[in-house]
Amino acid sequence: MKKLCAISLLLVCLLCGCAGSAPVERDIFAMDTLMLIRVWGCEDDASAAVSEINRLDALLSVTNENSEIFALNRDGEAELSADTYDLLVKAIAVSRRTDGAFDPTVYPLVVAWGFTKDEQHVPTQEALDAARSLVGYERLESDLDVTYFSIDGKLDFGGIAKGYAAQKAIDLLQSRGVETAFLSLGGNVQTLGSKPDGEKWIVGIADPNTPSQAIACLRFTGSLALVTSGGYQRYFDENGVRYHHILDPKTGYPADSGLASVTVLAHDGALADGLSTALFVMGMEKATALWRESDDFEAVFLTEDGGIFATEGAAPLLTDCDFTVVER
Amino acid sequence: MKTRYWILLFALLAAVCALCSYFFFFGGTSGTTATVVSDGVTVMTLDLSVDGEYRIASDYGVNTIRVANGRVSVVSADCPSQDCVHHAPANSGAPIVCLPNRLVITFSSSQEYDAIIG
Structure with a gap:
């Protein structure tokens, strides 16, 4: 009878084991969004990923009064932890590459437009000018080699924190020996490895006119980070004019680049996140120029007039739509 | 006795397979x-x-x-x-x-x- 029990236990373990074909799934609310976590591993692996994301949320939140960023913005100075410093370096690198189209100091403008408290409104010119005088990533560069950090503006990692958190969670899972995982953090997706059954990952790109439906599909295997930024994600109407939430740090107004959305594909989550915002602000021409001189990302552009454009590296993954290939 | 254990084991296996097949083919309702x-x-x-x-x-x-x-x-x-x-x-x-x-x-x-x- 003991033998039978042992064999039965072995069978159950084989059928329901840690690295089985069914993933451990978690839905969590963090960083002001719904996050879906699928880990082909143990319950503990999924829990570790959730803890890592919650830890980074508590550190980087611009509204949580106990966060490092909140303290920095309130006091104008702070001693930065390794993660905040690491993210700051990454954010400035993206700012520099994109000539400030992505800028972690944009927060005063976000506040002026009321996007932080769901009190959206067009700011007065005075308010806009005052906010703009505090914006500019260049002011961060001089203090970069120290962990003690002071600033006369405000930091906001909203355009890059989810990508950074996804990357850190994936790194953690990988260090725990997990070979396959899928994270969907708001508009960010990051994969680790390929599905155990060999099938491709299928990620839909939202239709800007009906965001709950996909207008195109990216099908791929292996590890990749994908992030979409679109003006349709958050907006308000005032006096018959629509204003979306992706602000051009240079003008202080919502970016008016002719793009409805940009999806960036890269191997680093923070890079993909920061670049998706930047490329949206830059518009097709400048964004494709940056792509031509880079080798670490690909992109899919949806234009306001309904066009779909994919860079050479993204084109083979794009399905279920008609599109134009952007050649190098 | 030994034979009975094997029968039990295969019965268990068959039950697990049947259950998996049921959920695979009939899992949930047929509509959305x-x-x-x-x-x-x-x-x-x-x-x-x-x-x-x-x-x-x-x-x-x-x-x-x-x-x-x-x-x-x-x-x-x-x-x-x-x-x-x-x-x-x-x-x-x-x-x-x-x-x-x-x-x-x-x-x-x-x-x-x-x-x-x-």
Whole structure:
């Protein structure tokens, strides 16, 4: 009878084991969004990923009064932890590459437009000018080699924190020996490895006119980070004019680049996140120029007039739509 | 005695296989369904061919969900943003989410995608 029990236990373990074909799934609310976590591993692996994301949320939140960023913005100075410093370096690198189209100091403008408290409104010119005088990533560069950090503006990692958190969670899972995982953090997706059954990952790109439906599909295997930024994600109407939430740090107004959305594909989550915002602000021409001189990302552009454009590296993954290939 | 153990073992295997096959071929209802998750707990699975109205309450707030004409929508929510209420009635695609009340409605027909981003 003991033998039978042992064999039965072995069978159950084989059928329901840690690295089985069914993933451990978690839905969590963090960083002001719904996050879906699928880990082909143990319950503990999924829990570790959730803890890592919650830890980074508590550190980087611009509204949580106990966060490092909140303290920095309130006091104008702070001693930065390794993660905040690491993210700051990454954010400035993206700012520099994109000539400030992505800028972690944009927060005063976000506040002026009321996007932080769901009190959206067009700011007065005075308010806009005052906010703009505090914006500019260049002011961060001089203090970069120290962990003690002071600033006369405000930091906001909203355009890059989810990508950074996804990357850190994936790194953690990988260090725990997990070979396959899928994270969907708001508009960010990051994969680790390929599905155990060999099938491709299928990620839909939202239709800007009906965001709950996909207008195109990216099908791929292996590890990749994908992030979409679109003006349709958050907006308000005032006096018959629509204003979306992706602000051009240079003008202080919502970016008016002719793009409805940009999806960036890269191997680093923070890079993909920061670049998706930047490329949206830059518009097709400048964004494709940056792509031509880079080798670490690909992109899919949806234009306001309904066009779909994919860079050479993204084109083979794009399905279920008609599109134009952007050649190098 | 030994033979009886083997019979028992194979019977167990057959039962497991039968169960797996059942869920593989007949899992869920045949029509489109929507799963309602409130604060991480699945509270109901809605058959979208059956009209109805449901009140979902959690520690975070109250939402009222309506199924009509094969689609589900949130008709009221006691949250400030009302994003979920503004979401068009749906039977596929990205989940309907009420962030403040931690309510998520997903669709069985959306399972062709791992995610929709944007």
